[in-house]
Each structure stands twice: as structure tokens, then as C-alpha cells.
Amino acid sequence: xxxxxxxxxxxxxxxxxxxxxxxxxxxxxxxxxxxxxxxxxxxxxxxxxxxxxxxxxxxxxxxxxxxxxxxxxxxxxxxxxxxxxxxxxxxxxxxxxxxxxxxxxxxxxxxxxxxxxxxxxxxxxxxxxxxxxxxxxxxxxxxxxxxxxxxx
Ligand SMILES: [Zn+2]
Numbered sequence: 001x002x003x004x005x006x007x008x009x010x011x012x013x014x015x016x017x018x019x020x021x022x023x024x025x026x027x028x029x030x031x032x033x034x035x036x037x038x039x040x041x042x043x044x045x046x047x048x049x050x051x052x053x054x055x056x057x058x059x060x061x062x063x064x065x066x067x068x069x070x071x072x073x074x075x076x077x078x079x080x081x082x083x084x085x086x087x088x089x090x091x092x093x094x095x096x097x098x099x100x101x102x103x104x105x106x107x108x109x110x111x112x113x114x115x116x117x118x119x120x121x122x123x124x125x126x127x128x129x130x131x132x133x134x135x136x137x138x139x140x141x142x143x144x145x146x147x148x149x150x151x152x
Pocket of ligand 1: 108109110113114115135136137138139140
């Protein structure tokens, strides 16, 4: 296959996640449970970016993200751009920010925490610089790597 055969198929309707930090695209597919998607998913890893040097990209045909999915992506890839595509045109473009709270999207890694024992919805306060998540119930604080592993 020569270079001219490699094309990124632009999507007609769906979502494009742009300006993702390198290495986050595959994790995002895992979070969105898209290992066997119903419609086309195209990803680019470690591609050139004028803004960031290098970036990942995810194209999701026929998919709009739910609020909870956007919050999960915010925990992994804050500053990424979400483009909503309708009839091959960009209908909206938003910067994905770090959520202030994470409700029901990450699990507590403290085995003694009452949240799973009591079947409570998980609740975390999100702190920035460095990124941390503090459990509302047991006050355990998780760092960036732990948060990435705790996203459910
Ligand atoms: Zn906890």
C-alpha cells in the first residue's frame, strides 16, 4: 500500500474527537466500548498537529456522545476538541474540559470504601494541577494513572 492509498474517511454524521493526547485514542475506544462498533470507527495515533506537535484522533460515524461519556473523556484528555458532524459539515465544536465532579463514572479503588458495599453511586471531587480525584465517601485520593484505570 502506498501513501496515496491511505485516506482518512471523513464522516457524514457523527463525532470527531480531535487534539487527543498521544496514547489516549485506544483507551477512549475501550471506555466507549467500541471494540466491535456497529458503524465505522477510524482512529489516528501519533499524527502531526500544528497545535500540539503530535496528537491522536477518533472519528465515530453515526455516534453522538452522552454527557457521561464526554466527562470520562475529559478525565483522560482534557483540552481535546469534540466536533459534531451533520451532513458532512461541522455543526458544533467544543473544548472538552475536566469535569468538576465525577458522578457514577469512576469507581473507588479503596477496598474499604462503603460506596460499592452499600451500592451507592460513586461520587468524586476532581482537583486540578496535578489531576486528582477525591472520593466523597472515604476521601481516598487517586492520581492521574489510578483515575484512568478507575474509569468504568
Ligand atoms: Zn471511596
